[in-house]
Amino acid sequence: MKLKKVLIAGVTIALGSFALVGCSSSSSSSSKTKETTSNNANSVLRISEKDVISTMDSSLATDTISSQNLNNVMDGLYRYKGKTIAPAIATKVVKPTNNGLTYTFPLRKDAKWSNGDPVTANDFVFAWKRTVNPETKSQYAYIYEGIANAKDITAGKKPVDSLGVKAIDDHTFEVTLEKPIPYFSQLMSAAFFFPQNEKTVNKWGKQYGTNSDTLVFNGPYKLVNWKGSDNSWTEEKNDSYWNAKSVNVKKIQYQVVKDPTTAVNLYQSNKLDRALLTGDTAKQMKGSDGYGITKKSSTFYLSANQQKNEIFKNANVRRALSMSVNRKQLTSKVLGDGSTVNNSIVASNIAFDPNDKTKDFVKETSSTGDKYTKYDPAEAKKLWEKGLKETGNTGKTFNLVLLGDDTDNAKKQSEFLQNQLEKLPGLKLTLSNVPFKSRLTRAKSGDFDLVVYAWNADFPDPINFLTLVTKDSSYNVGKWENEKFDALVDKSLTDDANNPTKRWKDMMDAQDILNEEQGVAPLYQLGEAWMTNKRVKNMTLNPGSMYDMNLVELKD
């Protein structure tokens, strides 16, 4: 008898709780649905994102999602307009004085924070000092290197106040460098150089940037109702933005969707205007209406460990490796995620000839780039045998380890490379696919024979990639060395730093040497595949790897 009561009570509670939950949230859900539908007509852009925002503190952001959202709600000195840098809080794009060591930025007087405060030179001084302060624990503080004393401050050797920044007056901001930084203007559009409102940061302390209540905005949008780790968030047009009239889309809704099939379902049911495709879904949707890719500023390349294997010191052997890989098949059939063949360690679509903005750095060096990256197994075999002969290894067998990540795509990629490279006589590869962090550790400590290495640009300039393979670089895991290459890279950063034309030539020459020698074998540039609704216009990635959401338009 007792049991019956217990059972009945249990079932009642269970059903009751269903009903209760149903009631309490159905009211809110229906009102929300109404809101979304009514807003659709009223220009709401709905985008899928692959992960959450990890922080909105511009001193701490390291990932592209946080940077993108900071870019939506904040304004720095400059902002990209298409492929070129345009003034934002600064009133003009400044040319440096004092041999390229001093930048004096005049600031606009009509820029305001969303709390009503004007944006002043002090906001930049404050933010920059905060970033280099070791106590802030910024993982990007190294990007400040070159600004007077920055390196010593981040290392704790000099006081924070010695940073080479100064507010001459409320609307004049001066930066002093200790060596010329030829790509300084490009840096000024990036999130880690954004200003911060001192009052707000001090009020919230460590909590600054952990939810939208702790933030003030000076950019095109305002982040609302974001609690710190939400899967969805909304940005509304900021009416107090100095350039609010240029902002077209009134509201942006971001939604984290990790499953690509779900993303496509949502897109096709018109719940998303733009959906990110990954893995096999990207392959399936290729060619359908609305499909498109964006090139990310990351490149993938094959590095051969010269310290462990003498034969890789031979250029013909390295060329043979490179020519054995069918990159077209790798990107379209194996990866299929929107990645594109790249014949350079430098990403394309980030840097353009200073005298002719239509000329992409990678395209300009493509004649040397194509020479040894084109797929030619017969020629590869010849070069391989020539190389083995030159090093006295003819007929020998090489059992080597190919190191890679353990993601699905990376595993497929390793298997493909194994298949391609083993066509070289005597070359046997064992695959080692390990978690990202282990791959990094092993690559840096030289515990591999071949590794697929990747680099994502910190700033849009070829030098960011070229310095990866100089003699002293800690990223030069294969230990390729070339004196002429190093000298050219060095010259572009010193003697020719203030001469854009000469500097461009230095970098091209360096790139040609790297291409000729195949110091590393470039494989592809990372891409993202998207489905985009026809009504979304002007949503393109700028050279700094950001979407300028203020330029996007919705046309129904």
Add this chain to the structure above:
Amino acid sequence: MTKYILKRIFYLLLTLFIVASVTFFMMKMMPGTPFTNQDKLSAEQLKIMNQQYGLNKPIWQQYITYMLNLLHGDFGTSFQFNNQSVSTLIISRLKPSMLIGAQAMILGSVLGIILGAISAINKNSWVDSLATFVSILGISVPSFVLGVLLQFYLAFKMKIFPIALWDGWRSSILPSLALAVSPLAQIARFMRTEMVDVLNSDYIELSKAKGNTKWQTVVKHALRNSLIPVITIIGPLTANILTGSMVVENIFSIPGIGEQFVKSIMTNDYPTIMGLTIFYSVIFMIMLLITDILYMIVDPRIRLTSKGRK
């Protein structure tokens, strides 16, 4: 009874302490750093970062600091979410996971018990075969396959439910269904086997002899006695649902806690790993405690304290 529960709570705390300690040391053995940008930090910069976070101290010292903070209820701040406190992180993502998990468990156990009972009563009939078929299907089809199917047919094609996204209770129905099937099937299997046994026992004969109808016999005697083994598996199943909901959460884009756990491990986010391990352990142990208490209610022969009761 009170004494018993107090004793259990003491053991719970002791177990928690051991779990936390073991996790702490194992976690520190994982390669890499918790810094999301570690591939771009030079050795020198890494050293400075470690120093700032106190990660350069000997591990036993870090351990003591962590445990002392824990005593004060401080789980620390997350690395992946800069300066975000771990407790806020867990709490904000807990609700959806809990709602889906609880619904799935309630649905799964109620339907599972009913299905198993019907199956046993109609042993070897077509009803039994059908029920067996359903439970085998439920055990062999993983929740994420079911999730994708439910999403495609019920949401995408027929538009009865939302495809994904977290927008009110309606969004929780499909994921709950997807998750409910596996416990439903397992509970039904257990229930059937047990009830077939019970139905063959003497006291059932006696009950029939006393003139009770079939229905009365089943509800009064058979059901109750068959529930004991079922209760045994409900505890672990619940914990399973909570930890195993990650893939389903991904399919339906639910801001749940499951994926957070995996991500924290992938990124060496030490404080989050610790916080979530402790949290899951507590849930698991509470489930076991509830199971034990339920035993006592269902079966008066089970007395949890042998001497304590007079």
